[in-house]
Amino acid sequence: MIEVQGITKRYGAFVAVRDLSFSVGKGRVLGFIGPNGAGKTSTMRVLTGFLPATLGSATIAGFDVFEEPMQVKKRVGYLPETPPLYKELSVGDYLKFVAELRGITGGESLKRIGEVMERVGLRGWERRIVGSLSKGYRQRVGLAQALIHQPPVLILDEPTSGLDPAQMVGVRQLISDLRHDHTVVLSTHILREVEALCDDVVVINKGALAAKGTLDEVRLAHAPVRYRVGLPGVDLDKAANAVGALDLVGQVRLIDGGLEVSAPQDPRVAIAACVVNAGWALESLERIAPSLEDAFLSLVGAEGELL
Amino acid sequence: MRAVWTLLKKELKVTFVTPLAYVFLGVFLFLAGLFFYMGIVMTGEASLRVMMGNLAISLLFVLPMLTMRHFAEEQKAGTFELLMTSPLSPVALILGKWLSSMVMCGLMLIGTLIFPMVLEVYGDPDWGIIVTSYIGLFLVCGAFTAAGLFASSVTNDQVAAGMGGIVLLLPFWLIGNADALVGDGLQGWLDKLALLPHLRGFTRGVVDSADVAYFVAFAFVFLFLTYRTLESRRWR
Numbered sequence: 001m002i003e004v005q006g007i008t009k010r011y012g013a014f015v016a017v018r019d020l021s022f023s024v025g026k027g028r029v030l031g032f033i034g035p036n037g038a039g040k041t042s043t044m045r046v047l048t049g050f051l052p053a054t055l056g057s058a059t060i061a062g063f064d065v066f067e068e069p070m071q072v073k074k075r076v077g078y079l080p081e082t083p084p085l086y087k088e089l090s091v092g093d094y095l096k097f098v099a100e101l102r103g104i105t106g107g108e109s110l111k112r113i114g115e116v117m118e119r120v121g122l123r124g125w126e127r128r129i130v131g132s133l134s135k136g137y138r139q140r141v142g143l144a145q146a147l148i149h150q151p152p153v154l155i156l157d158e159p160t161s162g163l164d165p166a167q168m169v170g171v172r173q174l175i176s177d178l179r180h181d182h183t184v185v186l187s188t189h190i191l192r193e194v195e196a197l198c199d200d201v202v203v204i205n206k207g208a209l210a211a212k213g214t215l216d217e218v219r220l221a222h223a224p225v226r227y228r229v230g231l232p233g234v235d236l237d238k239a240a241n242a243v244g245a246l247d248l249v250g251q252v253r254l255i256d257g258g259l260e261v262s263a264p265q266d267p268r269v270a271i272a273a274c275v276v277n278a279g280w281a282l283e284s285l286e287r288i289a290p291s292l293e294d295a296f297l298s299l300v301g302a303e304g305e306l307l
Numbered sequence: 308m309r310a311v312w313t314l315l316k317k318e319l320k321v322t323f324v325t326p327l328a329y330v331f332l333g334v335f336l337f338l339a340g341l342f343f344y345m346g347i348v349m350t351g352e353a354s355l356r357v358m359m360g361n362l363a364i365s366l367l368f369v370l371p372m373l374t375m376r377h378f379a380e381e382q383k384a385g386t387f388e389l390l391m392t393s394p395l396s397p398v399a400l401i402l403g404k405w406l407s408s409m410v411m412c413g414l415m416l417i418g419t420l421i422f423p424m425v426l427e428v429y430g431d432p433d434w435g436i437i438v439t440s441y442i443g444l445f446l447v448c449g450a451f452t453a454a455g456l457f458a459s460s461v462t463n464d465q466v467a468a469g470m471g472g473i474v475l476l477l478p479f480w481l482i483g484n485a486d487a488l489v490g491d492g493l494q495g496w497l498d499k500l501a502l503l504p505h506l507r508g509f510t511r512g513v514v515d516s517a518d519v520a521y522f523v524a525f526a527f528v529f530l531f532l533t534y535r536t537l538e539s540r541r542w543r
Contacts, residue, residue, distance in 0.1 A: 045388075048392040049391070049392055050388055050391050050392050070394045073392055073393060073394040074394045076392070078388075078389075078392045080385055080388045080389075081385075082384075082385040083385070084384070084385045084386040084387075084388050084389035085384070085385075085386065086317070086321055086384070086386060087384070088320075088321045088324045088325055089317075089320060089321065089324070093320060097313065097316075097317045097320075098389070098393075100309075100313040101310065101313055101314075101389075101390075101393040101394075101395055102393060102394065103309075103394070105309075145389070
């Protein structure tokens, strides 16, 4: 649905995005992550046709972003980092204006406005002035704006930033509901959000691609898999030495009531044999799923500004 | 064309739900009343000549304040991103905004119709001259709002946009009175460029196609520059 080929975006001498390529399949949710200033917003602005790329090409739904921007704009719903709202207008008037911009008028417009307001949880808020809404509700109006023309592609720039935890859950639920009808690209700082919502992940750092793939691929490729060995009542220093001497085992760390072991391949059989041979009690031996956070930190370094 | 209408409606809605529109109408009508009174007292004629000339000059300061919001505010609020990622052509965007300012100008001018009515009650004004004067003033509005719109497209800062619009227009007023500095010969040429000499005909009841062309060209040039600025902004 979205194909990005070698996009580079320069602002004067500053390179915001460097030779970035990725693609998003129809109906998939792509999490676009990276530290602040990594080039996420610039990439999204290129995709929505707000900014032209310096080099490279991108197609959305088969239309080239630079050659046929009008066709692309018709098919994309975009929520910028700051929701683009007219604070003077009421929610209803604002959505009516956006619908008309998108060529939706009359009864169709009323119907669509009703639907999106229902969908983002704004029912009954038509007459409220946008400027008087809380941040969470403004974000909802922003989302409603992006959905009004039923775009096949949704591009959301940090849709949950600045929301309180309850609002975050609400917006997350909403995005999760949208996945069936839309192809979604969303950028965020919150890695748990990506793990909860996204099928695919693109990690960028300093404008360049750091990793891409499905959520599991990225996690597996860039986060070390760890195993937890539960050894109650055992001298852990001794056990660490014994387990650490095994071929398959990498680093060993002492934790409360056992060991945590990182290993490139599954060392569980070897560990079990070693522990049993030594005559220790083996309470548990489990694989800990790699987290996106570990992958992210190993990709961008711990100094990356994480929220 | 429907996009122009959509945008025009939005602009008017935004203008009229805030006090801005009423402040403008109020200030403008106050100035008009002042100039009307001065004109009557000074000349003793039942004519709007003095009021029209002075109004044109005050519009030079007032209209950039009306148009300064347009692009500067959209940039600041982030709504420019919405407009530019909608299937909306820059031409429709500029026309919608310019026409919304022209509607405001129309309302301001309609407000001043009370003064010729006063003349009609107490004197015997020449309605031909009054009609051509209004046509001239409306053309002036078109030219000034176009220049103001251009100033607004260049910067994100409203105040800079407003002042910029005035600074842009001032020379076109001042070169009309530069004869003491440059002599009559050169002044003849400057008069072709200056604003007020082109309004003079209208306030005397003459609609000269050269004068009309001047104001239309003036507006067109600045609208075109606005278009080029919007296009070039994207590449920066």
